[in-house]
Amino acid sequence: MPHRWSRVARSPLGLVATALLVAVAALAALGPVLWGDAAEAVDTGNILAGPSAAHWAGTDNLGRDILARVLVASRLSVVLALLAVAIAVVVGLLLGTAPFLLGRRAGRLVSAAVNTAVAFPGLLLALFFAVVFGVGETGAVLAIGLAGAPAFARLVHTLVSGVAARDFVAAARVAGVGRARILVRHVLPNIAEPLVVNATIGAGSALLSFAGLSFLGLGVQSPSFDWGRLLYDGAAALYLNPAAALAPGAAVLLAGLAFNLVGESVAKGLGIEGLGVAAAGRWVVPGGAAAPATAPDPAPAEVGEPADDVVLGVRDLAVSFPGPSGPVRPVRGVSFDVRRGEAVGIVGESGCGKSLTALAVTRLVDDDARVEATRLHLLGTDLRAAQTTADRRMLGTALAVVFQDPMTSLNPAHRIGAQLAEVATHHQGMTRGRAAARAVDRLDAVRIPDPGERARQYPHEFSGGMRQRAMIGMGLMGTPALIVADEPTTALDVTVQRQVLDLLSDVRASDAVALLLISHDVAVVGEVCDRVLVMYAGRIVEDLPAAELAGARHPYTRALVDAVPDMDTDLDEPLATIPGRPVDPADVPAGCAYAARCPLADARCRGEDPPLRADPHAPGRRVACWHAGEPLPPSRVVRADLVQSP
Amino acid sequence: MTVSVSAPPPPEVRRGEGNPWLRFGARRLARLLVSLLVLVTASFAMIHLIPGDPVRGALGPTAPAELVAARRQALGLDDPLLTQYARYLQGLLTGDLGTSLSSQLPVSDVVAQRLPATLQLAVLAFLAAVLVAIPLGVAMGVLTRRGHGRRTELAFTTGSIVVATVPDFLIGVGLVSVFGVGLGWLPGAGNDTAAAYVLPVIALAVGPAAILARIVRVEMVRVLEADFVRTARAKRLPARTIHLGHALPNAVTAALTLGGLLLGAMVAGTVLVENVFAWPGLGSTIVQSILTKDYPVVQAIVLVYGLGVLLVNTAVDIAIALLDPRSTIRED
């Protein structure tokens, strides 16, 4: 814990805030000692004077030096705020742990009361208690403390519930340890950290609230004075000497900020840990050594000039992201064509770059990615150029995209019909009425029953399969020449997967729409597509007709095909997988990327990367392997449960 | 284009029985009534929780005993507690809030006279805060979305924390010193002219606007990463439509929840700001009444503030339900 707190001191904001807080504490300790006399020195010949060399912030109605009074008031202000926050924390702890200690019934009552109280603003509660406890210091401390208690009670309740659900508490309970003992021994130590952070922020708020109450005349009473009281006096003389109000105002603000910012930066310091790991895990594996500074250039792609009927033409497509140690390239030179009406599948393990390829060719990758290609044409339009309105219209109507998760891919705040219709109003110049009618027609086309009524519903009222069909329907609002579907069935129930695949096939067949289907499932791709592109480590390693998958020549494709369960496979056994790990995009080895897992790998494979070339033994096919088609040693596929994780 | 039907789709499961909106309304109403009961009881109990005799406290230690007794009699403070409670409730239902101890006027008159100024201030400040915070938060969200504007994000986040920390009455005092006293551009007290509204509204709106803008930004950044935003991009909608039409409604739902709390806090915040600007509303009155121990007035104004907060919270819940229909079902 200490090193986590010390991290605060390293952020510039935390550093400033900590320094400020130390200064406030020092002032509170020393202020009355150093300036106590000056603050009380009456000078009737010099009342309500403005700032001068002798009195930097002027004097009050008895001629006392305001700056000295502000410095002296720091002790009372800070002490009262700390007392108030102590009351808030103690009462909050009592109320917040009550549900845990008292059991269900009584606990519910307490948390209902807390929830009701939290709904009212703190200032209102403070006024209420100020009336009950009376005007003055004591009343104000109690009022601000109790007004802050409900918020702390709720925080404690949330924290306690979180910890109480954890294993070690359950274990202690089973062992027969009493609730109070569990609370003190196991729960409270685990919530101490967030509680202290919030109490720090709470002290800042208490300081400011106290100033407010004293400013209203309900807090500290003359002859005592805190910053709020000085503000009260200063505001009365605002037109004579604004500094009399601004000086205590600045003091209370700086002190309040010191507490708040220290609390906030500690909270941020403690919170960052989780975030950092999540962000790092995305493309770059922790500990990933330097990215290949000598990243191999895209292999020469042996695809000739695109023919006339090419819908999508891609040459040397590469996608890179900025990484901690240089750019990471999950897609490293991909070239292929999709012809009119053709169904092309891209298959490979997760992380091979297939989804990113789909996003790149549809120009939907995240902004921080860098997409490069020597050619990226959709229906003759260069997608690499900045998009004009006309380009957007063409893309919006001629290209349909279906994503993996239909649960999250539709906007939860809009009706289904409206989400379809906006394609037509934006790109086809339809009126709202006509667009809505077309949306209903398209929902009907994708076999949504009762499309008129369904169009008025929200996504949460649709099942997963229906949402995916609605997504397809959305793509059919225009007249698509190409549908790009990225794992369109992975998130769906097995029974619904078939329907969605059938629908995609029917859509294609009826209108000669081309399809680019991304899937990890070689069986699905083999069934739906005409041609299959196999991707490994950001490259295409084999390009062959789906019908010829059984005669694949690349060792990786052969392993994928062999891993597909067939009629003879015992379904009770775990699915077969390919031994070894996919390549980390941040750390692509030299030579053939598959060499580490390939049974045919030899010295040449490890030294020289095989280019994707037209396969001399199989016309019309492409393969990237030095030993394409050579016989494999036996038992190259291992059951998943036998694979040792490296 | 026609698509042949190969297999009838399975019947879709529809969740829940009855109208979800009705159930939502009933649930919300029940919660409102409970809170209302707590509020009314608390404001009734207030006068009885005060240590000592509130009438003696109000009249001062030198007041003759007969006068105190007569006042207690008039206020009905000698009756059994339950009788007093029943009478209090009955009074509330008929709009009778009691009589002011200091001015002898009906409290309902005092409230009716003072309420409009406070309402104007709160509503104007809320509108100002929303009108500034949402565009600012959206713009910041778009500028600082993933992989963009690291520095902008740091500057905005730090700036908004600092601004949000400054209490409204300090902003008020600062504004009066600069624009009222120093430059003399705008009046620093009262509500007689339109110009007199400017400083109090700003003082009350700045803090909530900073908090709200922060929340809207965080929500925008989160929503801009959502899959449905990618879908909107796949539809090649203009950036404006994607940000305002698709992302904003989903970002605002979460922001509204906190916005409601802020509006509630603004209702109470008027107390301090009114006292800075000598604004003739409930806030000035309640402080005066607390100092003069005019408890019936204090009770009534606490009740009015509490009621305002409850109404705001309920309105926010309804607005959220309308914007995000899932929330009505999620609570089931």
Ligand code: SF4
């Ligand atoms: S090039 Fe070598 S290592 Fe790579 S797939 Fe072919 S045989 Fe295996």
